[in-house]
Amino acid sequence: MTKTQYYTATSLDGFIADAANSLGWLDQFEGVDGSDYEEFIEAVGALAMGSTTYQWLLDHHIRPGTPEQQPWPYSQPAWVFSSRDLPAIDGADIRFVRGDVRPVYGEMVQAAGGKNVWIVGGGDLAGQFYDHGLLDELIITIAPVTLGSGASLLPRVIASPPLLLLSATTWGKTFVRLHYQVQRPPG
Numbered sequence: 001m002t003k004t005q006y007y008t009a010t011s012l013d014g015f016i017a018d019a020a021n022s023l024g025w026l027d028q029f030e031g032v033d034g035s036d037y038e039e040f041i042e043a044v045g046a047l048a049m050g051s052t053t054y055q056w057l058l059d060h061h062i063r064p065g066t067p068e069q070q071p072w073p074y075s076q077p078a079w080v081f082s083s084r085d086l087p088a089i090d091g092a093d094i095r096f097v098r099g100d101v102r103p104v105y106g107e108m109v110q111a112a113g114g115k116n117v118w119i120v121g122g123g124d125l126a127g128q129f130y131d132h133g134l135l136d137e138l139i140i141t142i143a144p145v146t147l148g149s150g151a152s153l154l155p156r157v158i159a160s161p162p163l164l165l166l167s168a169t170t171w172g173k174t175f176v177r178l179h180y181q182v183q184r185p186p187g
């Protein structure tokens with residue numbers, strides 16, 4: 001059955017990017033053994049992200065028009081949320097959408113064909129799915145840094161019922177991976 005998962009890395013104080021929208025604090029750990037990303041992405045059938053995350057991928061990973069240009073990294077269909085017209089990427093299955101996440105969720109589940117839906121980020125977009133009862137799990141990798149400010153991991157109050165901890169895994173002397181299930185209020 002399809003699960004909607006918010007899978008991301010965060011600083012210890014709850015930011016997924018620093019105040020300059022940089023991931024340099026995370027990149028420093030590239031090469032640390034133990035990532036489960038390959039296993040995770042294998043089970044993903046559709047993914048969604050907001051425009052800041054998409055722009056970050058364009059600027060730092062894909063770099064269109066430069067000698068270092070890279071292909072779009074996902075084979076799954078992707079939905080990018082923005083109120084603006086953003087540049088597309090040749091050969092990538094990207095659908096640009098805006099507004100209510102509920103109809104988009106329906107399209108994503110259908111496209112996923114029984115695989116999972118990945119909310120890549122940011123935190124408010126994951127929150128929009130949560131607001132409508134459409135977020136099933138959080139898979140959060142905590143890096144051993146604090147950032148003080150930046151893009152919030154999940155700017156929502158989730159306190160009662162609390163999240164249910166499914167597992168906590170350490171990853172070398174660097175990361176802790178917390179896997180939570182979102183619990184629905186009774187009734």
Ligand SMILES: NC(=O)c1ccc[n+]([C@@H]2O[C@H](COP(=O)([O-])OP(=O)(O)OC[C@H]3O[C@@H](n4cnc5c(N)ncnc54)[C@H](OP(=O)(O)O)[C@@H]3O)[C@@H](O)[C@H]2O)c1
Pocket residue numbers: 008009010015016017021022023026049050051052053054056057081082083084097098099100101120121122123124125128151152
């Ligand atoms: N640590 C990690 O593993 C990780 C993972 C993912 C992302 N990141 C980073 O975290 C940062 C996240 O940035 P962010 O907090 O700004 O979040 P974001 O979700 O990437 O972008 C937010 C923007 O998306 C658009 N948007 C969101 N929901 C929308 C909706 N329902 N309809 C229309 N547009 C919508 C809005 O911009 P417009 O309407 O103006 O376009 C909004 O300001 C980025 O720097 C990203 O690179 C880190």
